Amino acid sequence: MKTLEFNGNGTEYFKIWIVNILLTIITLGIYHPWAKVRTRRYFHGNTKLDNANFEYHATGKQLFISYLIAMVLFIAYVSLSNISPILSAVLAIVVILASPWIIWRSIKFNLRMISYRNVRFGFKGSLGGSYAIFLAYPIGMMLAFGIAMALVIGVLGQVMGLEILSSILLGLMLLLAYPAFFAMINKLSSNYMTNGAHFGQGDFVADLKFNTFFKIMLKGMGLGLLFSFLAVAAIGSLAVIVGDAEPLSMFGEQMKNMEEGAKPAPVFFMLIASVYLFLIPVSIYIAAYFKARHRTYIFGETMLDNSINFESTLHANTLFGINITNLLLIILTFGLAYPWAKVRAYRYLTESVDIHAPQGLDGYISQRASEQALGEELGEAFDLDVGGIAF
Numbered sequence: 001m002k003t004l005e006f007n008g009n010g011t012e013y014f015k016i017w018i019v020n021i022l023l024t025i026i027t028l029g030i031y032h033p034w035a036k037v038r039t040r041r042y043f044h045g046n047t048k049l050d051n052a053n054f055e056y057h058a059t060g061k062q063l064f065i066s067y068l069i070a071m072v073l074f075i076a077y078v079s080l081s082n083i084s085p086i087l088s089a090v091l092a093i094v095v096i097l098a099s100p101w102i103i104w105r106s107i108k109f110n111l112r113m114i115s116y117r118n119v120r121f122g123f124k125g126s127l128g129g130s131y132a133i134f135l136a137y138p139i140g141m142m143l144a145f146g147i148a149m150a151l152v153i154g155v156l157g158q159v160m161g162l163e164i165l166s167s168i169l170l171g172l173m174l175l176l177a178y179p180a181f182f183a184m185i186n187k188l189s190s191n192y193m194t195n196g197a198h199f200g201q202g203d204f205v206a207d208l209k210f211n212t213f214f215k216i217m218l219k220g221m222g223l224g225l226l227f228s229f230l231a232v233a234a235i236g237s238l239a240v241i242v243g244d245a246e247p248l249s250m251f252g253e254q255m256k257n258m259e260e261g262a263k264p265a266p267v268f269f270m271l272i273a274s275v276y277l278f279l280i281p282v283s284i285y286i287a288a289y290f291k292a293r294h295r296t297y298i299f300g301e302t303m304l305d306n307s308i309n310f311e312s313t314l315h316a317n318t319l320f321g322i323n324i325t326n327l328l329l330i331i332l333t334f335g336l337a338y339p340w341a342k343v344r345a346y347r348y349l350t351e352s353v354d355i356h357a358p359q360g361l362d363g364y365i366s367q368r369a370s371e372q373a374l375g376e377e378l379g380e381a382f383d384l385d386v387g388g389i390a391f
Contacts, residue, residue, distance in 0.1 A: 002355045006347040008046035010340030016042055017339045033067045034060030044114060047350055050361050058113040097135070104130035111197060117365045124203075125196025133188045141184065145177050179217035187213045190298055202305035202364075208298065216293045224286045231278035284327070285320045292316040299353065307359060314352040322348055 020035035037060045044056040073095065080088035104127050111121040149170065187210045194206040292314045299312040326341035357364060 002050050002357065002361065004350045004353045004355070005048045006043075006046055006343075006350045007048060008042060008343055008347075010343045013039075013042060013343050014339040029071075030064075031060075033063035036060075036063060043346060049116065049355065052117050055115045056113055057115065058109075100130040100134040101127060103134055107193060107196075116199070119200040119365060122198050123193075123196050124198060125192055129192050129196070133185075133192050137188060138181075138185060141181055145173070145181075149173060179214060179221055183213035183217045184210055186217075186294065190294075194298065194302055199304060204302055204304055205306065206298065206302040208301055212297055213294075216290065216297070220286055220290050220293070223289060224282065227282040227285065228279065231282060234278060281324060284323050285316070288320040288323055289316040292319055295352075305364075307357070308364065309356040311354040311356065312352055313354060314349065319348065 016038055020031070020038060023031040024035055037056070037058055040056045040058070044054040047054045073091070077088055077091050077095075080091055104125065107125065108123045111123045114121045187208055190213075191206065191208050194204050194208070197204040292312075293316070295312040295314050299310040302310050304310075322345055326337075326345060329337040330341055355361075
């Protein structure tokens with residue numbers, strides 16, 4: 001068993017980060033693609049497996065083309081919004097329709113730019129699959145849910161005595177629709193990106209199930225609701241302690257005073273701050289839970305060439321601890337601790353990946369290196385950060 005390692009540190013990355021920021025500011029944003037390349041090369045170059053490091057091969061010039069196009073589209077959208085809302089809406093629709101193509105090219109480009117021991121990663125997923133997963137399925141599922149809701153309201157809701165049943169069914173549909181929608185999107189996109197990826201001539205293979213993603217979503221939502229309830233209960237108790245037995249009535253009264261131009265009581269600001277104080281950690285924990293569970297499941301089901309297995313040892317509690325303390329460090333240092341926070345998080349995510357190669361990595365890599373075709377056209381691509389297999 002081999003474990004990924006990261007040998008970078010916050011001090012080294014700080015030097016790259018601060019120079020990137022200064023040059024990006026001086027050049028009015030033009031240096032941004034080169035800054036991104038320097039960052040990616042640093043993190044990939046310091047990521048090692050079996051004493052060999054990964055490499056990132058893209059250049060700032062390659063990324064600049066897509067960055068320039070993105071800036072032109074953004075400026076065009078802002079300009080059209082001031083001239084004609086209809087034209088800006090048309091441009092937004094065009095971008096939405098083009099987004100699966102952008103995502104597809106982005107995945108191909110980003111994976112092709114990464115290599116390990118001179119063997120490149122790649123992506124063989126189809127453009128049609130991208131349109132199906134990132135456009136057709138989401139729209140189709142939303143339409144199906146809308147039609148189902150309309151049928152429940154139109155049929156059961158109009159029948160005397162079935163109004164309560166109609167309301168119960170609508171409630172259950174709404175409760176289950178959100179986790180089901182995102183579970184299906186996660187399942188489809190993860191299967192698409194994992195099974196489309198390859199290392200040299202070796203293919204990644206995974207058979208991911210909807211049921212597992214759905215259970216993860218339900219448990220995550222349950223934890224979110226439980227923690228949110230506890231947070232609200234704690235805030236209500238705080239309101240009672242500071243002297244108001246009816247916090248909801250106090251909230252309404254203070255909001256009314258603000259509308260009338262009156263200055264709200266200090267306790268009002270204290271309660272609002274308490275909401276964020278409780279709910280921000282809750283949201284960070286739920287995000288950590290989803291990330292840990294998804295990675296554990298996806299890596300556990302993934303094989304490379306039916307001979308190499310993967311395992312994620314990422315834990316939600318540990319990831320939450322890193323994320324929450326990183327946030328506090330960044331706030332307390334007015335952003336200067338960002339490089340150390342980024343390195344700290346990246347190191348944990350990287351070193352939580354184990355690779356099981358029963359036949360050994362050396363022979364496998366040598367075989368893949370000999371099979372890799374030379375002079376394969378790289379092509380031009382948009383550069384976007386999207387999900388998928390990342391080491």
